[in-house]
Amino acid sequence: SPALAEKFGLGRPALPEEIAAWNLDVAPDGTGLPEGSGTVADGEMLFSENCAVCHGEFAEGVDNWPKLAGGEGTLANDDPVKTVGSYWPYLSTVFDYVHRSMPFGGAQTLSADEVYAITAYILYSNFLVDDDFELSRENFLEVELPNAGGFIVDDRAETEYPQFSQAPCMTDCKDTVEITMRAAVLDVTPEEESADAVAEKEAIKQAA
Amino acid sequence: MTDQSQPSTTRRGFIKAGLATGGAIAAGGAAGAAEPDPLITEIQPWAQGLGDGVDAVPYGLPIEYESDVVRRNVPWLTADVISSINFTPIHALDGTITPQGCAFERHHSGAIELRKEDYRLMINGLVDTPLVFTYEDLERFPRESHVYFCECAANTGMEWAGAQLNGAQFTHGMIHNMEYTGVPLRTLLEEAGVQPEGKWIFVEGADASSNGRSMPLEKAMDDVLVAFKANGEALRKEHGYPVRLVVPGWEGNMWIKWLRRVEVTTQAIESREETSKYTDTLADGTSRKWTWVMDAKSVITSPSPQSPIKHGPGPLVITGLAWSGRGAIERVDVSTDGGKTWQTARLAQPGQPMALSRFYLDIDWDGSEMLLQSRAMDSTGYVQPTKAQLREVRGLNSIYHNNCIQTWWVKESGEAENVEVS
Numbered sequence: 001s002p003a004l005a006e007k008f009g010l011g012r013p014a015l016p017e018e019i020a021a022w023n024l025d026v027a028p029d030g031t032g033l034p035e036g037s038g039t040v041a042d043g044e045m046l047f048s049e050n051c052a053v054c055h056g057e058f059a060e061g062v063d064n065w066p067k068l069a070g071g072e073g074t075l076a077n078d079d080p081v082k083t084v085g086s087y088w089p090y091l092s093t094v095f096d097y098v099h100r101s102m103p104f105g106g107a108q109t110l111s112a113d114e115v116y117a118i119t120a121y122i123l124y125s126n127f128l129v130d131d132d133f134e135l136s137r138e139n140f141l142e143v144e145l146p147n148a149g150g151f152i153v154d155d156r157a158e159t160e161y162p163q164f165s166q167a168p169c170m171t172d173c174k175d176t177v178e179i180t181m182r183a184a185v186l187d188v189t190p191e192e193e194s195a196d197a198v199a200e201k202e203a204i205k206q207a208a
Numbered sequence: 209m210t211d212q213s214q215p216s217t218t219r220r221g222f223i224k225a226g227l228a229t230g231g232a233i234a235a236g237g238a239a240g241a242a243e244p245d246p247l248i249t250e251i252q253p254w255a256q257g258l259g260d261g262v263d264a265v266p267y268g269l270p271i272e273y274e275s276d277v278v279r280r281n282v283p284w285l286t287a288d289v290i291s292s293i294n295f296t297p298i299h300a301l302d303g304t305i306t307p308q309g310c311a312f313e314r315h316h317s318g319a320i321e322l323r324k325e326d327y328r329l330m331i332n333g334l335v336d337t338p339l340v341f342t343y344e345d346l347e348r349f350p351r352e353s354h355v356y357f358c359e360c361a362a363n364t365g366m367e368w369a370g371a372q373l374n375g376a377q378f379t380h381g382m383i384h385n386m387e388y389t390g391v392p393l394r395t396l397l398e399e400a401g402v403q404p405e406g407k408w409i410f411v412e413g414a415d416a417s418s419n420g421r422s423m424p425l426e427k428a429m430d431d432v433l434v435a436f437k438a439n440g441e442a443l444r445k446e447h448g449y450p451v452r453l454v455v456p457g458w459e460g461n462m463w464i465k466w467l468r469r470v471e472v473t474t475q476a477i478e479s480r481e482e483t484s485k486y487t488d489t490l491a492d493g494t495s496r497k498w499t500w501v502m503d504a505k506s507v508i509t510s511p512s513p514q515s516p517i518k519h520g521p522g523p524l525v526i527t528g529l530a531w532s533g534r535g536a537i538e539r540v541d542v543s544t545d546g547g548k549t550w551q552t553a554r555l556a557q558p559g560q561p562m563a564l565s566r567f568y569l570d571i572d573w574d575g576s577e578m579l580l581q582s583r584a585m586d587s588t589g590y591v592q593p594t595k596a597q598l599r600e601v602r603g604l605n606s607i608y609h610n611n612c613i614q615t616w617w618v619k620e621s622g623e624a625e626n627v628e629v630s
Contacts (some may be wrong), residue, residue: 055505
């Protein structure tokens with residue numbers, strides 16, 4: 001617990017300019033959003049120049065690169081498509097992540113206005129705003145993403161730990177044992193790939 | 209003189225040794241040798257000439273005959289090799305400490321090069337005095353050393369829908385276990401002075417991905433280390449040189465590498481790595497967030513698909529690893545018949561909290577098929593579940609946190625395969 005502790009007098013106070021340079025994170029309630037604004041139209045142009053080579057002109061994704069739009073209503077399907085529109089809970093995360101870490105290989109090259117515009121375009125690509133929409137710090141919290149209510153806090157302590165904390169069976173635990181699936185049949189270790197593996201590959205790709 | 213130690217000479221000796229071993233197997237293992245073994249009766253070059261001088265290798269690598277004990281990647285898993293994963297060769301290792309050189313990597317924008325001279329750590333947010341530390345500053349705080357496992361949340365994630373990758377390295381190798389030395393994060397936070405409104409921290413790395421994650425202040429003040437040494441030496445570049453976060457028992461994504469900033473906040477930032485990723489979708493389409501702890505898990509590392517039985521029937525060492533993010537491993541049971549019956553294996557050492565444990569079960573293999581499984585139990589009483597049990601709660605699409613019991617089908621040939629059983 002944060003009790004009173006001995007101080008060592010190491011380090012030095014951080015300067016405001018230094019904190020401003022590194023403290024870029026944006027919270028769901030808008031804390032951390034910089035001044036600025038951007039339109040869907042500007043965002044479409046910026047996205048085409050900076051993002052579309054991997055994410056597609058309509059944010060639909062190219063090859064194995066992440067889809068940013070689409071997949072609405074697929075989360076309970078066998079192969080959910082998780083995008084900003086279908087899965088992400090908060091718009092703050094879109095702004096924050098694009099601002100700090102995109103484009104891939106050229107991160108931190110976008111101004112605040114440009115990130116507002118690209119964020120507006122991603123909303124448009126997900127059919128969440130009209131083409132004349134302008135996103136700004138002032139109206140940012142008016143946008144609610146479709147899956148904002150789709151998350152629960154880790155509940156393993158209630159749903160799993162009691163039933164997985166029973167004394168285990170040691171003998172005569174089951175009558176028969178049959179092999180139901182074989183990795184060698186799938187044969188995707190490590191480079192090869194079969195049609196059967198494509199669906200699973202899609203799921204894992206989303207983990208990347 | 210030095211010619212005697214040239215690789216060509218040694219290799220000739222190695223080939224001879226191989227032939228001799230093959231002959232011994234043909235002759236029937238422990239049965240008496242039909243002919244004298246030339247590896248014994250003939251003077252070998254290494255017994256006559258000289259080996260390498262002490263100046264030959266200032267920092268050594270494994271001998272060439274161990275060249276298969278390396279990290280491997282699976283190209284189809286990710287879109288590119290920069291935001292990607294590779295796998296520790298756990299099938300070939302023993303004990304618990306992972307050699308750093310083959311310990312898995314997971315980057316989101318590559319392994320960056322950050323000199324100690326260029327390193328800065330900032331603590332800001334709800335603190336009395338926002339601070340900047342240099343690397344030298346960190347080395348002046350009181351240190352601790354602990355052994356912990358770092359397991360990627362996605363370890364075994366490819367196996368949710370079925371048996372897919374054929375080898376413990378691929379199914380369970382997103383893990384390493386090292387002895388870390390560093391400064392408790394608590395010490396640094398107290399140096400800055402955490403304000404009462406502070407409930408969370410947000411931590412991020414110096415790389416382009418930043419890998420920012422939120423963590424409750426209680427964990428930060430408990431056992432989180434700001435580490436600069438692993439297994440006795442500086443962190444490897446790919447593991448966060450010069451400074452990474454060590455978050456005992458919690459999913460590997462939170463072990464921020466190239467740590468550059470710790471911000472004390474009132475709330476979770478809900479960053480990309482805790483919303484889009486590292487959230488676990490259940491069958492009904494809702495998703496768990498903040499699934500930080502890695503539950504009890506184990507795997508038999510040998511025999512396994514990459515480590516088949518080559519010696520025929522008779523004495524067989526079954527060995528593997530067990531670990532839990534909720535405490536120490538207290539027991540590991542092993543089944544050779546797909547879970548019908550179990551016997552308790554032997555732990556090499558008493559389990560340590562949130563660290564890998566090594567287990568052994570020595571059996572007399574009669575040469576018939578086996579369905580090998582291991583089942584870990586931790587100090588909370590939690591018993592590692594089957595995949596069916598996990599699927600019943602979670603469905604097939606949660607990607608992360610697959611700690612199910614693994615089955616290897618060992619055939620009469622001694623080869624092993626990744627399978628699922630009823």
